[in-house]
Amino acid sequence: MDRGTIVNFVKTILSLQIVMVLSIGLLLFIGIGESYRVSPALSLTNVCNQAELLESSIEGNLRLGVPIEFQGFTLQANNLADQSDQIKSINIVNYGQADNVSKGLHESHLLTCDMSEKALLRELTIDWIGLTMESHQHDKYEIVLELEDKITRVGSLVITPTDGLFSDVINAQFRWVVIFSLLLIVLMPIVITLAQRFANKKPVLIQKSLYHLTFVVVGFVIIQSLIQLYAAGIKGQSYSLASSLEARLNVPGKLGFDLDRDLTGIDVLFEEYRLKNPDISHIYLIHHGNISQYATESGSLDYYNEYNEDFIVTRLALIDDSYQVVVKTPWSKVYARLWRATRNILVLFIASVLLSNLFLDVLLSIQREMKKANKRQAAPNLSLQLQLIRPVFALGVLMEAINLSFLPAYFSVLFQGSGYSVSTVFGVYFVSFAAILLPAGRWAESHSLRNMMLAGLMLSVGGLGGMALIDDVPLVVALRGIAGVGQGILFIAVQSYLLNLESQNSRLQGTEQLVIGFNMSTISGAAIGALLMPMLGEQNVFFAGSIIGSICLAYCLAMISDPVFNQDDEPTKDRRNTGFGFKFKNLMTDFELYKTVLLIGFPTKALYVGVLIFTMPMLLKELEFDTDVIGQILVFYYLGVLVSTRLVGKIRLWLVQIELILFIGCVGSGLGLILIGQQEVLLQLPFVTLLSLQMQNVVLIGVILTGVLLIGLSHGFIHAPIVSHVAESKNARIVGKATTAAAYRFLERLGHVAGPSLAAFLLLNSDDTVDIKALSNLGAMIIVLGLIFMLLNYFSSMKILRKSQITRSIGIPDE
């Protein structure tokens, strides 16, 4: 092995390690973030169950007239703190001191027992150092519980959790995962590079497979760690609850009363506990081996088998040994919590696979270029140019897409009472985006596309970076405008670049790459942004977006050069008529363009924004789906687009007629809408009504997912081919492909703008609920528009055919 080979070998390993650090690091970040979302909430519930037991005991006495200064309360509090592994200390403060606590005179973070997972996560600081080594730096937290007598608040219980309560258990669980991942990051690139070097067949496939396998292994290890964390958390929660019940049920025994003989209503108490802790399915009291009083989720005790492996069981004996209190939590609750984490990791896996595939492709292309450079070969070929340009658009879209999931909510808080509406600010972005399309298209015809990309990226980075630093309302509006202009310029520059490559080699499918890049980055960005935001906060995610943009800018500077000018694409037919007026006149009178926009492009974009982005979340919310599930259902749309866009690239090789592809897209999206619109009919089918409620929900999700996926698959038949269709029109040859495509994009954007209004008009009832059946009507309309498009094309081609026959019959040669 010569020195050059060794250097290349090391460079490849290092490059792979960088890609792995980014993707696996992100996976670890999300996995740890997920654990911080769920595990601290379980720990807090555990502490709160114990503290509320004390609170209830003290309040019971306060209601009975015992003063808050009673020394016995302090003794009780100290005993609990001594016995509990989760509580460091408990202080009882009276009314005056309690005010000081609530005014935040303490330096601790104040927590409440009813705070959501999200709110708790905002208060916590992730202990990153503790993930790799023992750490003793812990934030201080306090939980304040109000103490009330029958009349009013008389004081507070201030509970200080044990140092590192929220982070230590996660650190202990994840420390070896981090070390294992680091080992994989170091070693796997060496294995991959060696395998690639010595494999005889499909080295690229081996490289990607090994890379993705590493990702899967780390993902699996993270999920396994989460199972253990959640199970331990739920067990602790169940135990503290049982202890709380044990303490309350022991009181009558201590005073000489018998629970069964003297008292009733213990089942009511159990039911209160069960409702307050929805994870718990069964609570019951066993007296001499028989169940005496109980509360269950289902109202029956069919599962009265304590050794049943389906449950986490806690069983505590009361003072009178003949009584035992039993608390059961089904393992399915652990899996349900885990399912959410797994779903998020799966989505992240998809996002990561998409992005890492792209970067691996780029890496391979760069390696090839380096080899060629070593061999002093010619300038980079078209295929390489295509590979090199893909990250520009992917990262350019990604930087904006990571805001998708939370931007409306962020704006609604930021703009509250400012006089600006959220829709106005969104409008500013889209209007700026649309407004720059035509000038950018015109500019792209005769200027450096690379410079345009750089300009677009700089504006986008400025727009997002500004959002990370500024929250002044008018400035934020201006920054959204700047970001819109930047994204518009970038979009047109990349589109023109790809069209140029495609015009030189139609097999390159440049427009497909544009659609794929857009959807891939949207999926990845939305998924990553939604998972990052709770941990980083909105402004840090904006900052992350501007960092991505800056990396993209640097990449563009280093790797992108303007495409070699293609003489065939130059509108040279009549150089006298290349002025703006001529082009504008041609565009304004282009029937083919209008026909395509009105019958296919506009409805498709209006359906995308109006139905999928605007109406579908409302419909899914009405059907009581969680927000993250709604987001993940919509991911199926983007996946459908991705899959079919790749498929269309292959179909186009044998299904030459683009119009037919567009028609298939119309029919498919129409059918998807009809399917979603007819969900009620489907749920009324005899075999469905016989299913359990849970299974009926599965059917409902299945129907919606299929519908959304079908729409996505069908839109993949439209998004890329329609640009090729207008770019190959007769007028495009006169006014230029970039200008025509930009004009089409502009007109298509009107669908974006009009989508929500049209959807509100066509699909919403007067009470703002979604008229589900109207979706079917809309689906039928889309199919009809596709039919009209096909008929017009048929007549137009017949006309051309007849003209051609006539010209041939009179002996005039074709142009």
Place this chain on the structure above:
Amino acid sequence: MNKIILVLVPLLIVSLHSMGYASSSSRFCARMKIESNGNQLDTLSCKPAGREWMREIEEFQDYAVPAVITTGSTIDARVLILSPKWSGAYDISSKTIINELRSRGLGVEFTLFNYQGDTQQAKIIIENAETNGIDLIISMGSATTAFLSEFYAGGNLPVVTSCSKDPVSMNLIDPTVGMSQNNIAYTSLNISVSTQVSYLKEKFLTDLHHIAVIFDRNNPSSILTQVKPLERYLANSDVDIELDMIEVDFDRIDETLYEPMQRFSDNSSTTRDRVFLVTGSTELFNVIENINYYANDVPVLSVTPSHVMANSNSVFMAIGVSFKTNAKLAADYAYRIITHQSDPQTLPVGLVSTPDIAINFQRKPPGDLKVPFKFFEDAFFIFNHDGVAVREDGKSISRGQ
């Protein structure tokens, strides 16, 4: 001799005055043993009121000398507690109010005055209060509340009532408004009837269809504040409970009490569909042993927690408002007014929403009747099956074997 007499008489007058002065205030101070954490607080000072309070007060009537109790080194507010007579209930109420305001960190100078039913003296002391910088008057007992509502409604100083029966039933305020709209903030010693019935029917005896209310025909306040509201409520609600009136004439007790009781319990197909409800009356409580006897297996309940006592001279269970809880509510109202958080004219009639419960298991009727666990937890007095207290004033009593 005459000279001696001339010297001695004024001395005698002064010393008698001083003795009366000291004895009346010490009586107040002795009754007001302020306790906290189980220990007597010696940080509270209790002394006779200054001479400024004695203007126009008939000085040689010992009851007329007010006492002053101060709860802190600084004085944030001055409060006058006005009582119509010496009473254990008023002592509990006054002590609770003093303790509550002290525990909320307010330094308050309390001036306590017992006007012994002499409303003229009460009027003078109120005039003195207006000139002596008093911030609030606590009206102790229904008699004082009725007097102040007539004499001082719209007066300069805010008033909070305590240990007083329901002002709506006593026709002191308009029930549709529910607040005084003047300087008096009312609290009620009665639990709302709907709460009372809900506790009985929904939380205890779900099969309850008959209530026999036992009341003394010569006790108009219990008729006005306990019997009539219950009668009105049951007549106008859909709770499906019939009310039997047992109006007791102590001159014909067999005929008016024991015979109706026997009929009521004999008509019972099941003992879980009916209860006897004893209203607040000392005379009735004096015959509780007989009431229990004639009740047979039907539970005997009361709306007065003090009707639950040790041993067998007790009702089975009481669901009502204790003097202490009512006083806590009055203290809360007083605190809000003193600290300018609320205005007396807009404060609604203070009703205790969670009643006080007291249980004597010795008086539990035979059979399978059980006490709800929540009642057991909330009971501030519990007597076991032998009638021995196992929880007193909210504190469990541990008894060595």
